[in-house]
Amino acid sequence: MRFPTRFLWGAGTSSYQIEGAAAGRGESIWDTFCAVDGNVLGGDDGRIACDHYNRYTDDVRLMSELGLGAYRFSVSWPRVMPDGKRLAPEGLDFYSRLVDELLARGIEPLPTLFHWDLPQALEDEGGWRSRDTAERFAEYAVVVHDALGDRIRQWTTINEPFCSAFLGYGSGVHAPGVREPGTALVAAHHHLLAHGRAVTALRAQARPDQVFALALNFAPALADGGSPAHLEAVRKWNAIHNRFFLDPVLGRGYAEDVLADVAHLDALEPAIKDGDLEVIGAKIDWLGVNFYAPTRVTPIDDPAQPSNAPLPGLRGMNVLPARGPLTAFGWEQTPSSLTDLLQWLHSYCDGLPLVVAENGASFEDKVSPDGHVHDTQRTAYFASHIRAVHDAIESGVDVLGYVAWSLLDNFEWSMGYSQRFGLIHVDFDSLRRTVKDSARFYSEVISRNAVPAG
Template identity: 50%
Template structure:
């Protein structure tokens, strides 16, 4: 599948941020080294049937030992920025003390990234909750929000002299509803009430962590990252439109509104009804969540297409497709949706710089006899979505940067190693890295765009 999209570096401003992204559990490995304790993903992976192939993140890309090589790849690609997350259970012990070895790893990583002329962007929480906190109640427990603020204070205090951008959360919708609602992500719980409670406490953790980061790293810029989807009706009709409203409300507005407007949407509160426990949203919570932000991160992969459920009374709606080409994981390739969501956020919410903090696609990559990986579909996907960013800018959205997902093929959560999103191919048996054709193209594009600074 090839997408015809003409996009030129000249369509982006000289200060546009060009990067790639990863996450700690997906690449680091070294699961028991340096004082790291188990996270919910270690526990989840150990349960038979949870992850495709029984895969785990125990070794992953061995980035813990190979970060120097990986930073060299970033330099080869000409990246201006690198977004990564810290492993909470590597940084803090179960007693809440700082693990010097674990925090020291991120010290070294930041220094290596800076020495390569690349700006580090640090995400505090990318789904790997320490298992001891899950044992104490996890995200459905209010205290977990305060614990993330403690991590923010430690990481901000140690790295804030060199890190200019911090992201509080990555995709809290996934952490709450996939982890505690339908159980396909760690910790694998199945409780609608727990999922709603987790979503509020993640929002609260965001606000508390912004406050902690402002105090610990006053010169840094702080934002959060949400996975946003335009939601489209599969066919016209009042039932379809209500399904769109419900899905959009819980997927998008439930997180955008409290962070950027200081309130939960009334219609979603009504939809959730008794799932919102009387004591869940306490006095002052919305003020805490609604912290001034310096930017908003948006992760985009595809669009939600919904229709009324075929079984009335059981579900508000069902997901379907529009008949577009699909990537290896079944997600439709829909770059127009990226333009739509960017323009909508710019239109409906207070003005902020918008950064695409993840965007990418999985394909069935083939290693050729000469060792190369010619991934034309991923290359076309990147080009089409960069063109979508350019169109959003033309329509008034302040799109200020783009981070490709992902730098490396890695552990893709419940899909294990079955899905490859990387610009760089990883042979997990040997840990050999090979830049794919998409990575070479992205590198040329990035270098051409950065050359605009000094023609």
């Protein structure tokens, strides 16, 4: 099952999850969140993580040995601007050195400007509740682009604003731990405004060959029945999870059904100011598609009853337990949902090019006595999902690349170090790296630009 010529194969990480070296940056909301008992499994934090900041040359060497064509990483806003506003040149220099190392190894840098680690100083001033944060983000984006734009072609503004806004300000299971559904909608709007302002500012100074993107996480709804009530449950989930961010970015504004679903919170529409939707709809060159699993939904009898879904304002539907086989995170493995998602996006986004910007699975990996990590379940997950991408391409979907999540076992947010997603095993005591069997499988896929048929 061969892939198109120049198909981009990569792996991804994020700054707070791997870098460590906390003394060399400003405080982030995740530092504050992790310091509160009960917020993170095991009471862990990302202050050391994988110590990638000090070990990046060895990590880039491993990327090269695996044959990666691209490395998707995020820039730490509090490392570049400890207070969210003023530049720390030594922080920016780390990313300059990382980019040079990647290019020297023939690996394309794919930076993401924000992957959830907001400077705590900005949170103290309102965080994503405040429109001012969108302005600060655009200024930060310009500073990073000024320093690295001579060497980087492809830029992503924000990764998964769904998680940062809805889980951070709605359900409170992510930093900053706020549990206010209305506030989550305001924060989501300001994330989108930040994206639009950044794209506009960066295009004003970009080279003609530079491209700009946004990465959204999608979880297509699967119903346990076909009644009108079940179809309405599917619509509600897809509206808030899968279309809330997508529609405005495509220049369509917030859909009427989305506005109706959250109208009782009286939060989103008052946050939208004149000109916002035009800014948010700034042209992107490709859409990052993050996919891990579908979500099973069902209607509930009382339409006014709050949903158990981690989404602001939803009523009249619940999320069902996933069906096996499951990952260690409890996520369902249904690769056909990835094919369906890519086909739907191709149609819904009028042929906008897509990049699978995150896809992967956690399993309980251990280094065997022979010194290897025989993660057969992850290998099977990657094989089936890469085939699903191939199926989408064969049906006419314009998919430019695939980025495996993640390069390294890392700090997995509120789950601490309990979940291992990496192609490379990290011993969190010694920080020793061990290449897993799944990484060797992925390396073979890359070298052949093809995946074995299932």
